[in-house]
Amino acid sequence: MKHVRVTLTANGREDEIHPMYDVMANAPFVEYATAMQWNLSDRGFGILHYVEGDVDAFRAATEAVDVVVDYEVEPVGDDAFYAYVRDEATAGLRAMLDPLENGGVVVVPPIEYRGDGTIELSAFGPSDEIQVLFEETPAPMNVTVEAVGSLGSMRPLAASRLSPRQRDAVEAASALGYYAVPREASVEDVAAALDCAPSTAAEHLRKAEAALVRSLRRDG
Numbered sequence: 001m002k003h004v005r006v007t008l009t010a011n012g013r014e015d016e017i018h019p020m021y022d023v024m025a026n027a028p029f030v031e032y033a034t035a036m037q038w039n040l041s042d043r044g045f046g047i048l049h050y051v052e053g054d055v056d057a058f059r060a061a062t063e064a065v066d067v068v069v070d071y072e073v074e075p076v077g078d079d080a081f082y083a084y085v086r087d088e089a090t091a092g093l094r095a096m097l098d099p100l101e102n103g104g105v106v107v108v109p110p111i112e113y114r115g116d117g118t119i120e121l122s123a124f125g126p127s128d129e130i131q132v133l134f135e136e137t138p139a140p141m142n143v144t145v146e147a148v149g150s151l152g153s154m155r156p157l158a159a160s161r162l163s164p165r166q167r168d169a170v171e172a173a174s175a176l177g178y179y180a181v182p183r184e185a186s187v188e189d190v191a192a193a194l195d196c197a198p199s200t201a202a203e204h205l206r207k208a209e210a211a212l213v214r215s216l217r218r219d220g
Helices: 019-026 055-063 091-101 127-135 164-176 187-194 198-219
Strands: 002-009 030-041 044-053 068-077 080-087 106-113 119-125 142-149
Touching: 002 127, 019 030, 019 044, 019 055, 030 091, 044 055, 055 068, 055 080, 119 127, 164 187, 164 198, 187 198
Parallel strands: none
Antiparallel strands: 002 119, 002 142, 030 044, 030 106, 044 080, 068 080, 106 119
C-alpha cells in the first residue's frame, strides 16, 4: 500500500475537462478552494466545495455554465462559503474520474485548488494500482508526484482544511511563540517570518483559526 501526494494540471485547458473545473482553478474571484466530497454516477456529478473568494461572482459564473443542473451556496464567514454543484458529467470529467470509481485507489479529501491553476490531492491504495492510475491519466492532464509515504504520512483532517499559506502562518506563529502563554511573539514577527505585511499575516492567522474552530465544531 502507498500514500502519494500529487499535483495535477491541465495546463490552462481545464475547460476541456469541465467548465466548473475551469472556474475553480482559474477564476480570479476564487482565492482558495477545496473539493470536500463528490459523487459521480450515471445521472451526473455532485460535488461540495469550500471556497474563499467573491460569492456573488461565483454565483454568476456558475449560472453561466450550461451543464450545471443545480447549485446552492452557503456563506460561512467573510468571503468564505460552501458551494454544492450538481451538473452533467462531461466526457473529459468521466475520463479523469472513472478509473477512481472502478479500483482500489482512494482519493483522500480535500482536493486543493492552488492559485497557479494546479490542484493537489492525496491518494492511498495498492502501489501497482496507483502506478497504473497515474500512467493512464488522460490528456490534457499532467501528474507530478510531490511525496510518497505510508498511510500515517497523510495530513490530519483539520490541518487539511487550511490553505498552504494559512498553514505556513500557523506553523510560523507556533514556532515563534505567538500562541504561547504569555505570548512570546507578535503578528509583526509572524509577518517577518512569512515575508509579508502584518495585515496579511493577521488575515492568514484569522482565517486559519476560524477554519480550525469550524473543524472542531463539526468533527467533535
